[in-house]
Amino acid sequence: MEKKLVIAGFGGQGVMLAGELLAEAAKDEGKFVTFLPSYGPEMRGGTANCDVIVSDKPIASPVIAHPQAAIIMNLPSLDKFEPLMEKDGLLILNKTLIPREVKRTDLRVLQIDAQTVARELGNEKATNMILLGAYAEIEKPVKLESLKNALKHFLTGKKEVLIPLNEKALEKGAEIAREFLGGK
Amino acid sequence: MEKKLVIAGFGGQGVMLAGELLAEAAKDEGKFVTFLPSYGPEMRGGTANCDVIVSDKPIASPVIAHPQAAIIMNLPSLDKFEPLMEKDGLLILNKTLIPREVKRTDLRVLQIDAQTVARELGNEKATNMILLGAYAEIEKPVKLESLKNALKHFLTGKKEVLIPLNEKALEKGAEIAREFLGGK
Amino acid sequence: MKLIYKKPDTITERDTTYCPGCPHGIAHRLIAELLEEMDLVKKTVIVWPVGCSVFGYYFIATDAVEAAHGRACAMATGIKRAHPESFVISYQGDGDLASIGIAEAVHAAARGERISVVYINNGNYGMTGGQMAPTTLIGQVTTTTPYGRKPELNGFPMHVPEMFAALDGPAYIARAALDSPQHIIQAKKFLRKAFTAQKNNLGFSLVELISACPTNWKMTPVEAMERIRKQVLPVFPIGEFKVAKGVE
Amino acid sequence: MKLIYKKPDTITERDTTYCPGCPHGIAHRLIAELLEEMDLVKKTVIVWPVGCSVFGYYFIATDAVEAAHGRACAMATGIKRAHPESFVISYQGDGDLASIGIAEAVHAAARGERISVVYINNGNYGMTGGQMAPTTLIGQVTTTTPYGRKPELNGFPMHVPEMFAALDGPAYIARAALDSPQHIIQAKKFLRKAFTAQKNNLGFSLVELISACPTNWKMTPVEAMERIRKQVLPVFPIGEFKVAKGVE
Amino acid sequence: MGEKVLMKGAEAIAEAAIRAGCMAFFGYPITPQNETPEYFSRRMPELGRVFLQAESEVAAINMVYGAACTGTRVITTSSSPGISLMQEGFSYIANSNVGCVVVNAMRGGPGLGDIAPAQADYFQATKGGGHGDYHSIVLAPHTIQETVDLMYDAFDLADKYRIMVVMLVDGLMGQMMEPVEFKEWVDVKKFKTPEWATVGQGDRDHRNIITSLEILPEGLEKMNLALQAKYKKIKENEVRLEEYEMDDAEYALTAFGTVARIAKTVVEMARKDGIKLGLIRPITVWPFPEKEVAKRADQVKFFFDVEMNEGQMLEDVKLAVNGKKPVHYYGRLGGVVPTAEEIYGEFKKLVGGK
Amino acid sequence: MGEKVLMKGAEAIAEAAIRAGCMAFFGYPITPQNETPEYFSRRMPELGRVFLQAESEVAAINMVYGAACTGTRVITTSSSPGISLMQEGFSYIANSNVGCVVVNAMRGGPGLGDIAPAQADYFQATKGGGHGDYHSIVLAPHTIQETVDLMYDAFDLADKYRIMVVMLVDGLMGQMMEPVEFKEWVDVKKFKTPEWATVGQGDRDHRNIITSLEILPEGLEKMNLALQAKYKKIKENEVRLEEYEMDDAEYALTAFGTVARIAKTVVEMARKDGIKLGLIRPITVWPFPEKEVAKRADQVKFFFDVEMNEGQMLEDVKLAVNGKKPVHYYGRLGGVVPTAEEIYGEFKKLVGGK
Amino acid sequence: MEKKVIINEERCKSCGLCVSVCPKHVLRISDRINSKGYHPAELFDNENCISCGFCYLICPDMAIEEVRRPEPVKK
Amino acid sequence: MEKKVIINEERCKSCGLCVSVCPKHVLRISDRINSKGYHPAELFDNENCISCGFCYLICPDMAIEEVRRPEPVKK
Numbered sequence A, B: 001m002e003k004k005l006v007i008a009g010f011g012g013q014g015v016m017l018a019g020e021l022l023a024e025a026a027k028d029e030g031k032f033v034t035f036l037p038s039y040g041p042e043m044r045g046g047t048a049n050c051d052v053i054v055s056d057k058p059i060a061s062p063v064i065a066h067p068q069a070a071i072i073m074n075l076p077s078l079d080k081f082e083p084l085m086e087k088d089g090l091l092i093l094n095k096t097l098i099p100r101e102v103k104r105t106d107l108r109v110l111q112i113d114a115q116t117v118a119r120e121l122g123n124e125k126a127t128n129m130i131l132l133g134a135y136a137e138i139e140k141p142v143k144l145e146s147l148k149n150a151l152k153h154f155l156t157g158k159k160e161v162l163i164p165l166n167e168k169a170l171e172k173g174a175e176i177a178r179e180f181l182g183g184k
Numbered sequence C, D: 001m002k003l004i005y006k007k008p009d010t011i012t013e014r015d016t017t018y019c020p021g022c023p024h025g026i027a028h029r030l031i032a033e034l035l036e037e038m039d040l041v042k043k044t045v046i047v048w049p050v051g052c053s054v055f056g057y058y059f060i061a062t063d064a065v066e067a068a069h070g071r072a073c074a075m076a077t078g079i080k081r082a083h084p085e086s087f088v089i090s091y092q093g094d095g096d097l098a099s100i101g102i103a104e105a106v107h108a109a110a111r112g113e114r115i116s117v118v119y120i121n122n123g124n125y126g127m128t129g130g131q132m133a134p135t136t137l138i139g140q141v142t143t144t145t146p147y148g149r150k151p152e153l154n155g156f157p158m159h160v161p162e163m164f165a166a167l168d169g170p171a172y173i174a175r176a177a178l179d180s181p182q183h184i185i186q187a188k189k190f191l192r193k194a195f196t197a198q199k200n201n202l203g204f205s206l207v208e209l210i211s212a213c214p215t216n217w218k219m220t221p222v223e224a225m226e227r228i229r230k231q232v233l234p235v236f237p238i239g240e241f242k243v244a245k246g247v248e
Numbered sequence E, F: 001m002g003e004k005v006l007m008k009g010a011e012a013i014a015e016a017a018i019r020a021g022c023m024a025f026f027g028y029p030i031t032p033q034n035e036t037p038e039y040f041s042r043r044m045p046e047l048g049r050v051f052l053q054a055e056s057e058v059a060a061i062n063m064v065y066g067a068a069c070t071g072t073r074v075i076t077t078s079s080s081p082g083i084s085l086m087q088e089g090f091s092y093i094a095n096s097n098v099g100c101v102v103v104n105a106m107r108g109g110p111g112l113g114d115i116a117p118a119q120a121d122y123f124q125a126t127k128g129g130g131h132g133d134y135h136s137i138v139l140a141p142h143t144i145q146e147t148v149d150l151m152y153d154a155f156d157l158a159d160k161y162r163i164m165v166v167m168l169v170d171g172l173m174g175q176m177m178e179p180v181e182f183k184e185w186v187d188v189k190k191f192k193t194p195e196w197a198t199v200g201q202g203d204r205d206h207r208n209i210i211t212s213l214e215i216l217p218e219g220l221e222k223m224n225l226a227l228q229a230k231y232k233k234i235k236e237n238e239v240r241l242e243e244y245e246m247d248d249a250e251y252a253l254t255a256f257g258t259v260a261r262i263a264k265t266v267v268e269m270a271r272k273d274g275i276k277l278g279l280i281r282p283i284t285v286w287p288f289p290e291k292e293v294a295k296r297a298d299q300v301k302f303f304f305d306v307e308m309n310e311g312q313m314l315e316d317v318k319l320a321v322n323g324k325k326p327v328h329y330y331g332r333l334g335g336v337v338p339t340a341e342e343i344y345g346e347f348k349k350l351v352g353g354k
Numbered sequence G, H: 001m002e003k004k005v006i007i008n009e010e011r012c013k014s015c016g017l018c019v020s021v022c023p024k025h026v027l028r029i030s031d032r033i034n035s036k037g038y039h040p041a042e043l044f045d046n047e048n049c050i051s052c053g054f055c056y057l058i059c060p061d062m063a064i065e066e067v068r069r070p071e072p073v074k075k
């Protein structure tokens, strides 16, 4: 098993947090994992993305040239990563901020109006978790439970109160994914 | 013809000026010449020496490892250069500041109480010219006349008045050298 | 309707790379407005620093060079000496100028170099993620003063204009703030004098602009402006520290 | 007979490398005397600069390091932070401290680094043959200002203590002169306060010592001392610029 | 060893240094390794050790120099442009025979460049970017775990030889996270101020002077010969490398650091295709494993050197191979990280259309 | 050419630069080349050109960088420790594609070392002492006359390729005097501000931006490839060397700068003894005359590289020879200048007891 | 009536500074979302805007393109 | 009487500073020459020396090894 995921969006959308959460969960499950962030020049806004590889054997290169899967949170990221995807790769899109359709026809595409869903759940900032939950449900790099457990490493102190919201968002994402899988 | 001379003494004794004068005179005679100074850490006092090579063909290395001739103006310089001299080399010593005798027996040695002579001529600072005049008379790298002519390059402005003194010192040195040569 | 304000043409159409609410953009606009008003746009070379404003040349449409971190004043000196007809601005952050670049800034000032320095003091290193700057306040938490800046360990906030006022080379030295419309109007006045100092060949000029870094201060932009007034200005008071004749 | 003065034991037997009449030696003696009087000899590390005093460790018998040109304050900081029990002196010329090393000196001062800086201002670069220093007087001829220092081209003399007085880190900042027995007595008093500042852990201290460079000034030592009084002290006045409590 | 923790390379570097007994950090922030000083700034005060953000890299290295003169385990960390500013300091440190550790998380250059991973400071690190004839020991780990483990050795080597030890990593290794295990803490209570340290004479019967100055050329030559003797000893005793699938290799990749990690995937790809490819991975890039590479020249058909630069280690490989076999090269520049597929593709071109 | 004048090398360098149209000097004093800035300080103001004593070498190189951005012929001069401080600036200049001339009168190192002549900054100058993949053209004259003549080429090359050109000389060449002739003055009235210069947009229809920054790795790679293309062109067109008595040589000395001058005496000594010794003297040490050296590998029995360092150019000679023939080495360190006798003695040991 | 304050919504980063300094409280953050993902500011009460330009002065993104004042009505 | 001022002639560089500051003019540069080639300073009038130490204070070469003052004559 080797799962290669790219998460991409604006800085501030929680791209890194989503990636680190997945990495932490994978580590907790005793898997090999690498997480590689990459930032644009901006501190806020601008683009940011990360590569996460989860595997059950040692990982050679942490760089993902051609993602098997990608969580895409804004339009520039779709423009950048769509052409790089592996054939049959999985694209999970934050439809709220991506007005255009996917051009390639050899990809599996799941569009989620994630920002809206997150707002409905109570906080737009949980958009990343919805998308991550969906990814985890489809590709199963780690158990959803492990993701939820890992939340406590990141949401500490004052942020602890956000754990339930994020758990819900992960679940919600998984639920949407199940519909998507079922609907296929 | 290739003449290799080292001049050595304390900074402030006019070591460099003597060397440069010889070099200038050689250039004026159309000869090849190199002048290479070397300073100790002190601005004043401390040791200083220079290598002057005068030749009628291009000079490869400006560095003199084993001098054919040396003008030695103080004791530390004698200590340093005596062992380096070529066999039959010429040592011209400023006896005024050199209390000891030369140890090697394979050298030509001319001792001049130069500082005293210079004081008698009117200025201790002309010590270097007395020694240089003696050297020029013995080894003949350039004509004494050329040295005298070259003085005007160095003693300009307010220092012009010093030219006659320095000319006299060069001549005095040459005279002492002739006695030395005659006396042999 | 009468046009009261209009985005200057010298500001490009490109979106800035700054965080929402970051006053770097305000400083840019003031510079652009003044260059237009003083008819300097076509003579100007801006030396951009390393810091969040590293891409400044994408936003202000003049000839520009990108300096090594801290060396903007030296580079500006090289340009101005080699080509005295150019109008040369050195735009620098507080990390760039007050920390790594203090030698080049002090000496450009001491030499009375005919350059104008726009010095953005936001109390930390924005670009690299909010580390302590020489201007960080006592007690302020940054990514390299996690327990708050302690004078015994990290020293004291550095007051560049006050220090430079002890030099004979500067023609104009001032400090302004970018936290409110009123202060911004004043900042523009000070900058105009700084540019005039160069235009009239009077000497070195520098305006420190008290700025904010909402991202690294972990505040909303509005809170950050509030903090300037409440906490920063008492330590870094607005004022003119050196005004040569002919600057006005 | 009663012994009034005696060459301190901490001055070695070795001849100095200084030119006849160069006040570097006076400064050395004052330091050695104070270290003995304050019982600091065995705790002291002196950071020597690049400049005529580069061989200083041959003349004052304490532990010593030789810094890169201008970096003595940084090196002193490293020693003091790593080993706070050491008494650390940074001895620097005006080229070393005010020119290439100004950043390290300003920041050591701003941090209130517990080190004592002895700063020799002889108005030029002695070791390298008398080039202009930041402290060179207007009009003064040096090997790199052959037509005299011109403010439009070469800037203005830099007043380090005045500048440093605008910082919060220093506990003691003063300027003294080495031209006469009276001034030398005063210089020793100032140096004692500077050393006390470190001993009592109060902060950074610096004493500028107005010195001479007879060789490069092309004067006799006596003329050079005269020049200090007539020309240098009017521009660089003696005085204390910052005196923290507990220094006396 | 304890349990695995997930950590950014840049933070793991700091934690490892702390556990290895590093008592003082002086440095200046620069991407992509800001997390290292930030981590130090949290942990060092807690432990009563020294953290100081210097005003610049020039100041930082001279603070390190000062601290090193007291015999303290000291470190600075930076990235390419900052390291360039330290070159004078490195040269002083070398000729003063004091020890310290320097981490360079290389980024794309020249100039301001970018903040992406690169390996273009190999020459600077191994041949001496500063003036004069000197060397530092240069360690080039290829994973975070190895970086952490080597950090202990870095300090030991710095102490043993009184020399600067460079950890030559890159932005990728600084920024990536992976699970890592730390070795035991070094007991710093055992540290003693060495005999030669300049901390004040105290009870010593002699005073200590640390200087790189020697005005007489003959004297300076002696100092240089002593340095060269030290370097010779290090070359004899401290060369490290990993030979991966080299036993039966017909072709050898040569690579260091991040690229070597990627190269292992390439080796696996080739082996899957039945091609006998191996990897020679210098761990010390100075001293470079000349002898070991030379030996393989008799075995393999060619060498294929891959770097994130314009062919720098390439020269050392060629010098070692000394014409016996072809040495090919492939590289990416300016912060682009080559993929395993890409390298393998280039390799296959060289093997030819078999 | 005019009449011969007797001049210190350090002064001749300044005079040559001035005649070659150098319009601005920025620098900081350092022995053994103080006479160069001092000379500039007298002459530049007389000619209405720029002389500025910078506060440090770091400032100096960044002033040079600024002036170079205006398309001005600009120079700085220094010696080893000062050059180390300029490494960051060099790297910026390289990736900004601006031209300038830098003189390094090398002295003994590492660290403060001494003020005697040395050649131990060869690696730094030729491999890039700063970060990133870059090169400067490095000229290594062996007499004052050649230095003076090459100064004109240095500025022409800097302009032509928009690149930094290093004059790699040593303290000996800076301090010695010999008669020298200067070429004609370059007519500076003909100089025009180049199209790309950043002096204010003026009437231009575009604005100019000079930067070494490109945050996207792919973009920075392109900048690097453009640099590499430039370097390739330079390698093809600008290699210079002198081959002295090489036509029938059975042995080849390799040496640059001062040592090459001494080596000519060695060649003469050998020829007197009937030994067919020649000298290959690279004038451009970057680009290094690889092809020319490689060609001689078929002809000579061995190479004997002599330097005032621990064997730096040696590596380039070996890379060029690529194992075809032995390459021997002899060097002196720390500022000691080898004598012709000494080198010849070492050479005879290699030739063997015939 | 023509808008007194012209906002380039694409440039706006929703920092809220203009809203905070508006003495007449006629600006607010809108519900719309621009292509960068920000909710741009909008002038919701043109009438009460006094054309003071405070919003222009403080806007760090030059998203306030123009501020206009109605010409005094001719008597 | 013992010398009030002890000069180490080998250390002296003949700078003349001591001579210039002596309030009693009891110092001068001698005719002797030391091994460095300098004419050292000498106290030629011990009696009139007031042991003020000015010479010591200004001597940059620590050539003035000691300055002593006669004990007041016991009454």
Ligand SMILES: Cc1ncc(C[n+]2csc(CCOP(=O)(O)OP(=O)(O)O)c2C)c(N)n1
Pocket (backbone or CB within 6 Å): C050, C051, C052, C053, C069, C092, C093, C094, C095, C096, C097, C120, C122, C124, C125, C126, C127, C128, C133, C213, E028, E029, E030, E031, E057, E081, E082, E085
């Ligand atoms: C030589 C060097 N050291 C460090 C850096 C990393 N660096 C880039 S910007 C910066 C500080 C920026 O802070 P500031 O000048 O205050 O500007 P701001 O980003 O806050 O506007 C640093 C340390 C660098 N690019 N080069």
Ligand SMILES: Cc1ncc(C[n+]2csc(CCOP(=O)(O)OP(=O)(O)O)c2C)c(N)n1
Pocket (backbone or CB within 6 Å): D050, D051, D052, D053, D069, D092, D093, D094, D095, D096, D097, D120, D122, D124, D125, D126, D127, D128, D133, D213, F028, F029, F030, F031, F057, F081, F082, F085
């Ligand atoms: C990096 C570097 N730059 C320049 C020098 C050359 N240098 C040595 S000492 C010195 C200046 C000394 O002047 P100052 O500090 O005033 O001391 P002084 O000799 O006058 O006592 C210079 C420029 C150097 N050694 N290193």
Ligand code: SF4
Pocket (backbone or CB within 6 Å): A043, A044, C017, C018, C019, C021, C022, C023, C024, C052, C122, C126, C127, C212, C213, C214, C215, C216
């Ligand atoms: S990090 Fe701070 S200074 Fe930089 S753009 Fe963001 S708010 Fe502005």
Ligand code: SF4
Pocket (backbone or CB within 6 Å): B043, B044, D017, D018, D019, D021, D022, D023, D024, D052, D122, D126, D127, D212, D213, D214, D215, D216
């Ligand atoms: S050159 Fe000047 S500073 Fe240096 S020792 Fe001589 S007099 Fe003193």
Ligand code: SF4
Pocket (backbone or CB within 6 Å): H004, H005, H021, H022, H023, H024, H025, H026, H027, H043, H048, H049, H050, H051, H052, H053, H054, H055, H056, H067
């Ligand atoms: S002690 Fe005073 S009176 Fe005596 S010699 Fe010295 S200066 Fe003159």
Ligand code: SF4
Pocket (backbone or CB within 6 Å): D021, H007, H011, H012, H013, H014, H015, H016, H017, H018, H019, H040, H041, H058, H059, H060, H061, H062, H063, H064
């Ligand atoms: S002051 Fe000292 S060195 Fe100078 S003449 Fe007097 S004794 Fe000699």
